[in-house]
Amino acid sequence: MATSSSVLDGHSEERMLRKLSAYRNYPPGVGRTSRFFPVRRVSAVRDYPPFCGPNALSLSKGDVSKGNGTEERKREFDFLARGGGSKTVMTARKSVNHSWMMLVKKKEGNASSSGGMDGKFSDAHRYCYNVNVPLLCRDNLSRGNSEADVTRNTVREIMRCFQAVCRKLLQEEEAKLKGKAKIRRRIDLEAAKILKKEGKYINSGKYIFGSVPGVEIGDEFDYRMELHLVGLHRNLQAGIDYTMRNGEHLATSIVASGGYNDELDKSGLLIYSGHGGNVMSRKKAPEDQKLERGNLALKNSIKKKNPVRVIRGAFFGGGSRRTFVYDGLYEVESCWQERGPHGKMIFKFQLRRIPNQPELPWIELQNSNMFTLRKGLCVADISNGKEALPILAVNTIDNEKPPIFEYITRMIYPSWLQPTPSKGCNCTDRCSDPTTCSCAGENGGIPFNHTGCIVEVKPLVYECGPSCKCPPDCYNRVSQNGIKFPLEIYKTDKRGWGVRSLRSIPSGRFVCEYIGELLEDKEAEERSGHDEYLFDIGGNLIKDALDSGGGFTIDAARFGNLGRFFNHSCAPNMYAQNVLYDHGDHRIPHIMLFAAENIPPLKELTYDYNYSKDEIFDSDANIKKKNCYCGSVGCTGRIY
DNA sequence: GTAAGATCACCGTT
């Protein structure tokens, strides 16, 4: 009760609730727009620029090197560390975390000539394949202490690497084909080769019965290859994975893809068909399935009662994206034969989910009508129709209503700073040809896949804008088009209000912009009391900012959008990306939040606020501290 | 609708 992180430094939750009750009857965004009540509040703090020091995380020696941003950033850090331009007291501000890890792969046949340069930048680098993957944690401290902690983070990092490499390969292919032909490359196989070369396979040494370290129920995968490389299910095509133990075949995992019309029951019962008998092949005549291989292993597992991992493959979102979701451990209960649709005998197995495991989020969502019958629904749409999709507010914790603020969907710029559009491209197609599109040239290629995923982390992304001749569905217009996923705010147990999605979000997709009023830094200093909603921008383009005598801050306190509700996490699943599209002013990029990994439905959406620890002081020069309740593996317990 | 594809169990040979 008293541990709510939404209440800080001397403010009790009771006091907070009393204040809230005064506004409870006002629907959000209506009336009293000048009144503001913060969900979270921090005292004066000082914000150092993001910088990756020697503690930077690397997955394994030599293979993953850290990119630290530009030289300008380092100079900026030195500048501020010396005391230049700093103040003793500053308001707390979120900022873009510009660290990433770089996965480097040498081209075949080139390795010998450039031996000894692994993981380092060199002239040979331009022959290398590389991609900037969003970092999971800012420093080693947040990697956790136990073996299991490290494994979980390692799994997440390797999945990010795989996904980023896939996006990069897809980008290359799309650029080559210029949108004319269908892609035929197996990017999953290629990405796996790259990761294998980098030593990024885990849990692959031995067969594992039961849970796989670092993989959690609800984790989502796009390719069978991903199941393979984290050790969840090693076969790339076969649905039953098994091994020999004490002279007996036993099943370790199955993939229920629906290829044999397998049925899944909400009660945890799964009827699974055996494999073999040429049921899937059209080239050979179907035969009776034999009690061998996986079929035999599953049958043996009835007696042994060994746990079998179940991975469900389906079009869960109802869309065109098929994913594999880890469903947890099952036991095989029984086995029988019956006649299949082709007239031949097939095996059937009944599996039951082992109790006391976390439920899949799909279950809860399937049992409720998404937009009207959500449990604890208290506001039908906090955007009041301003977003394309309604943004629900649900609270199953207490009676608190969401805070009052004015919902906006466009940045508010001060009257003296009305940004003007930069010169656009002359493309008449969807800017699929990076050699002719001038906007693509600014980016060094179109930074997005045709699936709407950002390929990799960049200091700055240039989307096409109002001056461009390309159509609205241009591949280089992504984040400017707003929220695409059904999102809701919800009351968390310890972190005030948070945000989650009702659909799974693929790695790399745009989620939400951080919108508010644009202020000069010095004006932001003067707005005390609600600094929880400040976001420091333009940090990566610090040279411009310093030259012009100061940076800018987004204040989402009085006017803002959903972006103000995302909580901090030490191991977040989104990251903030600088984007320009409607103007060319590098000092004031848009702050766009992108998914850094596959995010299952109902999982809290978070990013790294990027505060520094022990470097934030109040007016008495005391170090200010704020507890972190993000609950992620390896959380250090402090936001700053 | 089809062909390429990676990996492993299995089996036979060295």
Add this chain to the structure above:
DNA sequence: CAACGGTGATCTTA
């Protein structure tokens, strides 16, 4: 007996 190579199987993937 270990190590290696060939073969067949496989609820993939574009």
